[in-house]
Amino acid sequence: MSSDRIALCEPLFAGNEWTYVKECLDTAWVSSGGAYVGAFEQKIAAFVGVPHAVATVNGTSAIHVALLAAGVERGDEVLVSSMTFIAPANAIAYIGAFPIFVDADPHTWQMDPALVVAFLRDECEWRPQGTFNRRTGRRIGAIVPVHILGQPVDLDPILAAAAEAGIPVVEDATESLGASYKGTAIGTIGVSGCLSFNGNKLITTGGGGMVVTRDETVARRVRHLTTQAKMSRDEYQHDEVGFNYRLTNIQAAIGVAQAERLPAYIAAKRRSAAIYDSAFADLDGVCPMPRPIHSESVSWLYTVEISGDTTGARGLQAYLASRGIETRPLWEPMHMSRAHRGAQALGGNVAAALYRNCLSLPSSVGLTDTQRARVVETIRTYLAANNVKSRIE
Ligand SMILES: Cc1ncc(COP(=O)(O)O)c(C=O)c1O
Structure with missing residues (x-):
């Protein structure tokens, strides 16, 4: 990589990664049987x-087996955020279940709890076998709030409605390790x-x-499904069709070394977000992602909404790319995706607008102050050339 290119989000290996991987190779414990797998699981659980x-x-x-362990079955429907990377929607489809896409809340950019509550209240009915969508006659098997960009979904209204309807909530916390909602870690609620x-x-x-849970039965089921549903250590006997989904010892060794750096990495993300926030505070054309209240975000990917008289987020992206700065738009919302054509959607205009207008800026944990200043200056130059005024001029 050229030294003056600034990447969107690259990993940092500055701890014990080499030492631990070497130990795997030296001891020939390279597959999922090695001790680093358990050590990594314990570290993240703690x-x-x-x-x-x-x-x-x-x-x-992880999402695939978490949904199975939550009891989702072929033919069920699962409520999931529309504004997300495609993985959770695909995991639902792997089971033969159907996603129902929920629009984003304009104040948080996350799954809109009001839409979930209204759907369960107005469009579903309770039967002894569960809660059913009146329109399709299908059972609602789960709700998957996706905590995007390092920020929490407003979970309380969703949890209350789900509990009343007897529906399990499986959190997609893949982008939000380190974030918390009202004092509790995202992914554990x-x-x-x-x-991820x-x-x-x-x-x-x-x-x-990784799947994290407080429920021992769920953990046991996930472990079973991810190891080909093998019934005992010594015999090759299987009681159902499982999956070869376990992490290897080499990967877990890297994970243990990375997990040792978690507090430092979270602090780096938060510091970076705070500097970006103040750098854009006086600029009319750039609106930083909202910080949900009652929550501690980790700002995994610092994202801004571009407005004003410009060529928009895509124009800014092209300009930054021409100057060696990598950025990325948000995901095509799932209700617009050809991969999930025909799925039911609850709203969708907010997610569509975020898709049009947002851009994620360089957010690597190793991003230097000089690099961040270059990103900010390049954005300011672009906006000035497009007549976007500073708010305090
Ligand atoms: C919201 C979301 N869900 C799920 C995943 C899937 O994780 P992985 O790429 O490890 O399969 C990702 C990211 O990659 C993601 O951003």
Whole structure:
């Protein structure tokens, strides 16, 4: 990589990664049987404050098995955020279940709790087998709030409505390790929470994921499903069709080293977000992502909404790219995605607007003050050339 290019979000390996991986190779414990897998699970479980964690090959597989362990079945429907990376919607489809996409709240950019509450109250009916969508006759198997960009969904109204309707909540916390909602770690509030250790996440194992839960039965079921539903250590006997979804020891070794740096990485993300916030405070054309109240965000990817008389987020993205600065728009909302054509959607205009107008800025934990200042200056130059005024001029 050229030294003056600024990446969107790259990993930082500055701790014990080499030492621990070397130990795996030296001892030939490279697959999922090694001791680092359990050590990584324990470290993350302790960090978020739950008794159980099961490491998986990636975040998508974590969501897949978490949904199965929550009791989602083929033919069910699952409420999920529309403004998200596609993985949770795909995980729902892997089961043969149907996603119902919930629009974002304009004040938080996260799943809009009011839409969930209204849907369960006005469009569903309770039967002895569960809560059913009147329009399709299908059972609602779960709700998956996706905590995007390092910030929490407003969970309380969703949890209350879900409890009343007897529906489990599975949190997609893949982007929000380190964030908390009213003092409790994201991912530990629903029946289970799913994490990702992809290369761009807060900490990485190259590829990896985890299901965290307070519920021992759920943890046992996830462990079983992720190990090909093998019934005992010594015999090759299986009681159902399972998955080869366990993380390897080499990846977990990297994970343990990365987890040792979690507090420092979270502090770096928060500091970076605070500097960006104050740098844009006087600029009319740039609106930083809202910080939900009662919550501690981790600002995994610092994202801004671009407004005013410019060529918009895509124009700014192209300008920054021409100057060696990598940025990224938000995801095409799931209700607009060809991959999930025909799915029911609750609203959708807010997510569509965020998709049009938002841009995620360089947010690596190792981003230097000089690099961040260059990002800010380049944005200011672009906006000035497009007649966007400073608020205090
Ligand atoms: C919201 C969301 N859910 C799920 C995933 C899936 O994680 P993975 O890439 O580890 O499968 C990701 C990111 O990659 C994500 O951003």
